[in-house]
Each structure stands twice: as C-alpha cells, then as structure tokens.
Amino acid sequence: MxxxxxxxxxxxxxLVVIASVFSFILVAAFPGNVAALxxxxxxxxxxxxxxxxxxxxxxxxxxxxxRYGYWVADVMHGDLGKSLRTGEEVSKxxxxxxxxxxxxxxxxxxxxxxxxLVLSFCGAMWPGGVIDRFIRMLxxxxxxxxxxxxxxxxxxxxxxxxxxxxxxxFRGPSSWILPxxxxxxxxxxxxxxxxxxxxxxxxxxxxxxxxxxxGFGRRxxxxxxxxxxxxxxxxxxxxxxxxxxxQSAIVIExxxxxxxxxxxxxxxxxxxxxxxxxxxxxxxxxLFIIVNLVVDLLVMVVDPLQRRAMRG
Amino acid sequence: xxxxxxTVLIGTTTLSGLLAxxxxxxxxxxxxxxxxxxLPLARPAGNLDPQRYVGIFAIQDMIFDPLVQYTRGGKIExxxxxxxxxxxxxxxxxxxxxxxxxxxxxxxxxxxxxxWNLDRxxxxxxxxxLQVSANLDKIEVIDPMTVAxxxxxxxxxxxxxxxxxxxxxxxxxxxxEADGSYKSPIGTGAWKVDSDTPEGTDLVPNDxxxxxxxxxxxxxxxxxxxxxxxxxxxxxxxxxxAGGAFIAAVSPQxxxxxxxxxxTIATDTGTxxxxxxxxxxxxxFKDIKVREAFNLxxxxxxxxxxxxxxYATPTMNLYPDVIxxxxxxxxxxxxxxxxxxxxxxxxxxxxxxxxxxxxKPLNVELVISEDAVANSRALGEVLQAExxxxxIGLTLRNVDHAARHGDxxxxxxxxxxxxxxxxxxDPYNTLGLMILSSVEPGTDGKLWEDPAVDPLIMxxxxxxxxxxxxxxxxxxxxxxxxxxxxxxxxxxxxWAHGDRVKTFVVPATEYEMPIKGISL
Numbered sequence: 001m002x003x004x005x006x007x008x009x010x011x012x013x014x015l016v017v018i019a020s021v022f023s024f025i026l027v028a029a030f031p032g033n034v035a036a037l038x039x040x041x042x043x044x045x046x047x048x049x050x051x052x053x054x055x056x057x058x059x060x061x062x063x064x065x066x067r068y069g070y071w072v073a074d075v076m077h078g079d080l081g082k083s084l085r086t087g088e089e090v091s092k093x094x095x096x097x098x099x100x101x102x103x104x105x106x107x108x109x110x111x112x113x114x115x116x117l118v119l120s121f122c123g124a125m126w127p128g129g130v131i132d133r134f135i136r137m138l139x140x141x142x143x144x145x146x147x148x149x150x151x152x153x154x155x156x157x158x159x160x161x162x163x164x165x166x167x168x169x170f171r172g173p174s175s176w177i178l179p180x181x182x183x184x185x186x187x188x189x190x191x192x193x194x195x196x197x198x199x200x201x202x203x204x205x206x207x208x209x210x211x212x213x214x215g216f217g218r219r220x221x222x223x224x225x226x227x228x229x230x231x232x233x234x235x236x237x238x239x240x241x242x243x244x245x246x247q248s249a250i251v252i253e254x255x256x257x258x259x260x261x262x263x264x265x266x267x268x269x270x271x272x273x274x275x276x277x278x279x280x281x282x283x284x285x286x287l288f289i290i291v292n293l294v295v296d297l298l299v300m301v302v303d304p305l306q307r308r309a310m311r312g
Numbered sequence: 313x314x315x316x317x318x319t320v321l322i323g324t325t326t327l328s329g330l331l332a333x334x335x336x337x338x339x340x341x342x343x344x345x346x347x348x349x350x351l352p353l354a355r356p357a358g359n360l361d362p363q364r365y366v367g368i369f370a371i372q373d374m375i376f377d378p379l380v381q382y383t384r385g386g387k388i389e390x391x392x393x394x395x396x397x398x399x400x401x402x403x404x405x406x407x408x409x410x411x412x413x414x415x416x417x418x419x420x421x422x423x424x425x426x427x428w429n430l431d432r433x434x435x436x437x438x439x440x441x442l443q444v445s446a447n448l449d450k451i452e453v454i455d456p457m458t459v460a461x462x463x464x465x466x467x468x469x470x471x472x473x474x475x476x477x478x479x480x481x482x483x484x485x486x487x488x489e490a491d492g493s494y495k496s497p498i499g500t501g502a503w504k505v506d507s508d509t510p511e512g513t514d515l516v517p518n519d520x521x522x523x524x525x526x527x528x529x530x531x532x533x534x535x536x537x538x539x540x541x542x543x544x545x546x547x548x549x550x551x552x553x554a555g556g557a558f559i560a561a562v563s564p565q566x567x568x569x570x571x572x573x574x575x576t577i578a579t580d581t582g583t584x585x586x587x588x589x590x591x592x593x594x595x596x597f598k599d600i601k602v603r604e605a606f607n608l609x610x611x612x613x614x615x616x617x618x619x620x621x622x623y624a625t626p627t628m629n630l631y632p633d634v635i636x637x638x639x640x641x642x643x644x645x646x647x648x649x650x651x652x653x654x655x656x657x658x659x660x661x662x663x664x665x666x667x668x669x670x671x672k673p674l675n676v677e678l679v680i681s682e683d684a685v686a687n688s689r690a691l692g693e694v695l696q697a698e699x700x701x702x703x704i705g706l707t708l709r710n711v712d713h714a715a716r717h718g719d720x721x722x723x724x725x726x727x728x729x730x731x732x733x734x735x736x737x738d739p740y741n742t743l744g745l746m747i748l749s750s751v752e753p754g755t756d757g758k759l760w761e762d763p764a765v766d767p768l769i770m771x772x773x774x775x776x777x778x779x780x781x782x783x784x785x786x787x788x789x790x791x792x793x794x795x796x797x798x799x800x801x802x803x804x805x806x807w808a809h810g811d812r813v814k815t816f817v818v819p820a821t822e823y824e825m826p827i828k829g830i831s832l
Binding site: 030037048086096152159256271 | 366438547718754
C-alpha cells in the first residue's frame with residue numbers, strides 16, 4: 001500500500017515538473033511587453049530607454065531557459081518570487097487568497113455530490129419513466145450551459161429579482177451559496193450521468209435478480225446493494241470533476257467578486273505578471289495532482305477488487 | 313485495513329451534510345450604516361503611494377490634497393496653497409501655504425513638508441513628462457509657509473500640473489520607511505483609509521480636514537471585476553452607484569440596460585476624444601488623399617447613435633469644447649463613399665474587390681484592445697464594414713493591454729484607436745506627448761507626427777496666455793486641413809445610481825470619486 005502510494009507520489013512529482021515547464025513556456029511566449037507595464041507603474045510616461053532599463057533589471061532579456069532556471073532555483077528555496085505589479089510576495093498573496101478558492105471548491109463539491117446522487121437515484125428508482133427522461137434531459141441541458149452564463153443567471157434570479165442572496169462578495173455563508181451552485185451544478189449533472197449509467201449496469205447483474213426473487217424492494221436493493229458497488233466509479237468521477245473545478249474557479253471567482261486564486265491568476269495574466277502566473281499554475285497542478293492522488297488511494301481502499309489485487 | 317465501503321459512504325454523506333448545514337441559515341449581508349456610500353471598483357485600490365502609478369487615481373485623490381485644485385472647465389482654485397504669485401518673467405511661482413493644516417498622523421503641513429514631497433519626484437528624469445519636472449531649476453523655502461519654485465524656462469502648464477493626482481500630491485513625511493520608501497497612505501485630504509484588502513477599501517472622514525467636512529460617514533469601495541456583476545449588484549441595491557472610466561466603467565450598452573431596469577443615469581460632457589490614428593511611419597498614410605479617403609468613409613453619426621446609444625457626439629476636432637483652447641468646431645463630414653473611392657483612385661490604389669497599387673493589395677491592420685480602449689472591438693467591426701465598401705481590406709487584430717503597450721510605441725500597427733488624455737491633462741499632454749515628433753513615443757503611442765507641425769505645437773505649449781487661443785487654433789487647423797487624424801467622437805462620461813442616492817453630481821474629471829454633491 002505504502003509503496004503504491006509512494007509510486008503515485010513520484011509520478012505526480014514528474015507531472016508537476018512537466019506542468020511547470022509547459023506553463024512557463026506558454027506564459028513567456030505571450031505577446032506583450034511586461035517591461036513597459038512595469039515602467040509605466042513607476043513613472044507615468046514611459047520612453048524606450050526606461051523600458052530597456054526595467055527589462056535589464058528583471059532579466060527579461062535573458063534566454064527563456066535561463067529565466068526558467070532562476071525561477072526553479074528560487075522555488076526550490078521556497079521563494080515564489082515577488083509580483084511584478086505590486087511588489088507583494090507571491091507566497092503571502094496566495095496564502096491570503098487561498099480561503100475563498102477552497103470554500104468555493106468545497107461548496108461546489110457538495111453541490112456536485114448532492115445533485116449527482118439525487119438525480120441518478122431518482123432516475124434509477126423509476127427507470128425509463130417520465131422522471132428518468134426528464135432528469136436525463138436536465139443533465140444534458142446543464143452540461144451544455146457555459147458556467148459564466150449560469151453564474152450570471154443565478155445572480156440575476158436570486159440576487160436581483162428575488163433579492164434573496166447577495167449578488168457578490170465573500171462575506172459569510174449566505175454569499176457562498178450562489179458561487180457553490182454556479183461551480184457545482186454542471187459537474188453535478190455530469191456525475192449524475194456517470195452514476196446513473198453504473199447503477200443501470202449494476203441493477204442488471206445476477207445478484208440483483210437474486211435479491212429481487214427473494215422479494216426485496218427496488219429501493220432497498222438500490223441503496224443497500226447497488227450503491228456500494230458504484231462507489232469506486234462515482235468517487236473517481238467526483239475526484240476528476242473536483243480537480244477541474246480549480247479551472248472553473250478562474251471564471252467564477254471574478255463574476256462573484258471573490259478575491260481567490262482564480263481571480264489573482266486572471267489579474268496576473270492581464271499584466272504578464274510572470275512570477276504570479278507561474279506560482280498559480282504550479283499551485284493548480286499540485287492541487288489537481290493531490291486530488292487525483294487522494295481519490296486513487298480512496299478507491300483502492302473501497303474497491304475490494306483493487307484491494308485484493310494489491311495483496312495478491 | 314478495515315474500512316468498509318458503507319463506512320466510507322456514510323462518512324462522506326454525514327460530512328457533506330454537516331458542511332451543507334453550515335452553508336444555510338446564515339444572515340444576509342450585514343447592512344452598512346445609513347450614511348455609507350457603497351461604490352464598486354473594477355480592480356483593487358493597489359499601492360496608494362502618490363508618487364507611484366499603481367493605485368486608483370480617484371482613491372488617491374480622496375486621501376491626498378493638491379497644491380491647487382482643477383475645477384470644471386480648467387479653472388484653477390486654491391488647495392494646499394492658499395494663494396500664489398507668478399514672477400514677471402513667468403519663471404518663478406511663489407506659493408503661500410494654507411495654515412493650520414495637518415496630515416492625518418498629526419504631522420504639520422508646511423514649507424518643509426512641501427519641499428520634502430517635491431524633492432521625491434521633481435528632480436528625477438522619470439517624471440520629465442511633466443513640464444514642471446523637466447524645467448525645474450530649484451525649490452526654495454522662503455519662510456515656513458512660503459515656497460518658491462524656480463523654472464529654467466517659461467512653464468505655462470505649471471499650475472495645471474500641480475493639480476494632477478500623481479506624482480504631485482502630498483504624503484506625510486512620516487509615512488515612509490527609514491530608506492524613504494512609501495509605507496502608508498497618510499495625506500491631508502478629506503478622507504483616510506480605514507481598511508484596505510483585496511476585496512475592497514473603506515474610507516472614513518478625516519476629522520482634522522481643513523475644508524468642508526464630508527456629509528457621509530463612510531465610503532465603502534468593493535472590488536467587482538466583472539461589469540455584468542456590477543450591473544446586477546446595482547440593480548439589486550447591493551451598491552449605490554457605478555461609473556468612471558478608471559473606477560468601474562459603465563458602457564453605453566450597460567447604461568441602456570440599467571436605465572430600463574429603473575436605475576438613474578447621470579452623464580456629463582466627456583473631456584476626451586476617440587480617434588482613429590494612422591501609423592505616421594507607414595508609406596500608405598504619407599499620402600494625404602489616403603488619409604482623407606479614410607476619414608470620409610467613417611459614418612460618425614451612425615457610430616454615435618447605434619454603437620454609443622447616443623452617449624457620444626460626432627467630431628472632427630482633437631479636443632471637445634470643454635477643454636481650454638480647444639478652438640472652433642470643425643464640420644463633421646457626411647460619409648461619402650464615392651469621393652473616397654475617387655481619392656483612392658487618384659492616390660493610385662485601384663482595382664475591383666480589394667484595391668491594389670504596384671501589385672500590393674490595400675490591406676490594413678487595425679489593432680484593437682478592449683482592455684485599453686473600451687468599445688474598440690465593436691468600433692473596429694463597424695469600420696471594417698465601412699472601409700470594405702471602398703475596396704479596403706481591414707483586418708482586426710485584438711490584443712490585450714500588455715500587448716498593446718508593446719506594439720503601439722513601436723509602431724507595429726497600420727491604424728489603431730486612441731483616446732486623448734482629457735482633463736486635467738489637456739490641451740497640453742496630448743499635443744506634447746502624442747503628436748510632437750521630437751518626443752519619444754510613450755505607451756500611449758503617437759496620433760501623428762510631422763516635423764511641419766512641431767513648431768506650431770512648440771509655440772502653443774509655451775505661448776503666454778494672451779496668445780494661446782490663436783496658437784492652439786493654428787495646431788488644430790493644421791491637423792484638420794492635413795487630415796492628419798480621424799477623430800470619431802467625444803463620449804459622454806456615464807455614471808449610474810440607484811434610489812438610495814438622492815442627489816448626484818458627475819465629478820469634474822475621471823480622476824475623482826462622485827462624492828462632492830452626493831446625498832443619501
């Protein structure tokens with residue numbers, strides 16, 4: 001078990017390195033002159049000489065590989081660098097902004113799980129019926145809605161028209177509801193499809209027929225016998241989608257005016273704030289990999305097939 | 313390992329349930345006080361150091377006072393200087409400082425504090441875009457409340473420049489670290505910072521303020537980066553007003569939507585001009601006939617009505633008439649495709665479909681940037697359609713703020729959209745920085761450059777008051793007669809506010825919050 005976990009962690013580390021190289025190259029290859037932007041923050045009107053001086057100072061003219069090297073060396077020392085725009089230490093800024101992002105992903109995770117399981121079980125209770133078909137349609141519609149549009153609609157419905165919830169801000173639980181729904185509803189719909197399909201598959205297995213012939217009701221079989229069987233599949237899909245939520249946060253956070261990592265990333269991209277972009281991307285990859293790792297390990301624990309394979 | 317599947321399932325479900333309970337049943341927004349004005353910011357306030365270019369102008373303006381104040385129409389009124397005299401040769405400005413003024417940390421405002429502040433930027437080359445910095449000879453403390461500033465040459469822009477927000481506003485000499493670097497936003501202004509986070513900035517009245525006391529208890533500025541979200545917040549009553557080009561801009565389209573939702577729209581004449589600028593270093597635009605043809609192909613009236621929803625006035629002038637010495641209004645030509653085609657023919661650009669000359673097709677690239685010039689994408693699409701009628705192939709290249717800042721000063725474009733500096737900077741800045749060819753292009757780029765117009769600009773920039781109207785008119789006429797630029801419109805300045813606001817006055821410049829004249 002420990003060895004498998006270590007193996008996974010090692011391959012995760014390799015993934016992080018690859019991700020960091022790619023993200024660095026992508027970011028550095030962006031068009032746009034960050035030196036001009038920095039120079040402008042210092043002295044208003046900017047001449048080419050000042051721009052060159054700034055570029056020199058930040059070693060922006062050095063070859064890409066060298067710059068990547070400087071950055072990696074700093075990160076190894078636990079130094080994520082300073083923001084080019086504000087001069088603030090990136091690690092401190094990230095620390096300050098981690099809370100909203102984690103709250104959003106946790107809230108989104110709950111919404112996803114509730115929506116996914118409720119929809120799939122309702123469908124499986126009455127397969128092929130009106131409810132099942134309606135839920136299937138709902139899921140497809142949900143999957144097709146762009147998240148920013150869903151967020152805007154939610155704000156308009158619950159914030160503007162009904163005036164029930166705040167339209168923006170990160171100020172206590174009532175302000176967490178809409179962002180959690182906005183980020184969790186679409187993955188929830190996806191999850192419901194996955195769960196529904198595996199339930200259907202499980203319900204056609206011989207042990208279900210046996211249970212039915214013993215006279216157990218459909219509900220009892222679904223919850224007592226089928227549910228544990230779909231846990232590994234649902235857990236894997238849940239983990240995948242939870243990890244993807246980190247990306248969605250980039251879109252959703254600015255809409256709800258949450259100052260999380262996603263919003264920080266967007267601001268940094270606008271300014272070509274390389275240290276911030278690098279650090280955010282690194283954080284995203286690490287979070288993504290950790291979530292996947294945890295899910296993999298959990299699946300090993302709950303799936304008897306895998307457990308047995310490990311012992312064997 | 314003895315965890316059953318069911319245990320995991322029950323565990324996760326209970327955990328989710330508990331978390332879900334934590335989410336529900338919470339109180340709504342803690343209501344702010346009745347005298348709290350809630351305004352949105354498109355981005356966080358940032359570093360408010362008055363000598364740096366990071367923070368939001370309008371917040372710096374609330375905290376830090378100017379030496380003299382710019383008011384509507386370019387009139388200069390006393391600020392931290394109670395009065396001033398100008399020497400006969402126009403090279404020495406002597407300021408009598410306002411007595412009994414203190415910074416919010418208790419430090420007195422006097423000649424020493426003024427000199428300390430001016431020494432931080434005036435002698436430095438970084439600030440030479442300001443005439444007062446470029447022409448500075450010396451700063452002389454005459455007595456504790458009198459300071460004379462000596463210039464090497466006549467500096468007609470001095471008073472206007474001393475009204476700017478940055479880098480000229482005054483910081484407490486104690487609000488810095490031991491090495492002189494900025495520490496905290498301590499000024500003499502009507503407001504002081506109560507709290508400042510990435511989510512927003514709260515300001516409260518400065519009880520030591522020398523001028524009229526604010527009628528509000530608090531100004532709560534909240535960061536809402538998304539324009540649609542700001543609209544929703546305004547409609548829901550979560551904020552009181554929105555607007556200001558550099559605060560939380562409301563576009564003409566948004567204004568129309570908000571109006572239909574029962575929100576009041578307050579507008580004022582804009583102080584800047586949207587201009588289609590030709591790259592002066594492209595061979596194509598050295599031909600005056602081409603420039604005239606491009607000018608004649610634009611339907612300015614339609615752009616103002618359809619795109620700007622009536623919140624703009626068509627123009628052929630560099631400056632709107634609210635800018636001092638903006639001169640006489642030129643007639644806005646009707647769109648004339650036939651004449652434009654004839655001009656292009658005469659210039660040697662001929663042929664069916666996309667025109668060509670010596671085998672080179674007439675393809676022109678328009679660089680647009682929604683970040684830097686709001687509305688430029690829609691405008692670009694309109695121009696694309698209008699130019700294609702005369703056989704000009706217009707391609708749009710959409711870049712963001714950072715890319716524009718790289719390309720524009722290096723003339724990597726054929727045509728682009730520019731906005732003049734506006735009040736309080738104009739009429740001086742746009743001419744001096746964006747047209748005068750002897751000045752290197754800054755990040756705003758060049759609207760046009762031609763050694764022929766340089767002497768006219770130099771004369772206007774240094775003319776004594778009596779000669780200024782005529783000197784500025786000469787520049788305006790030259791630009792107009794040579795079709796050097798294609799001015800499009802003067803946009804109105806739009807603010808929107810909800811019912812909680814009883815009276816509202818659009819501020820004099822884009823660098824101020826709408827606090828004067830507001831009541832809740």
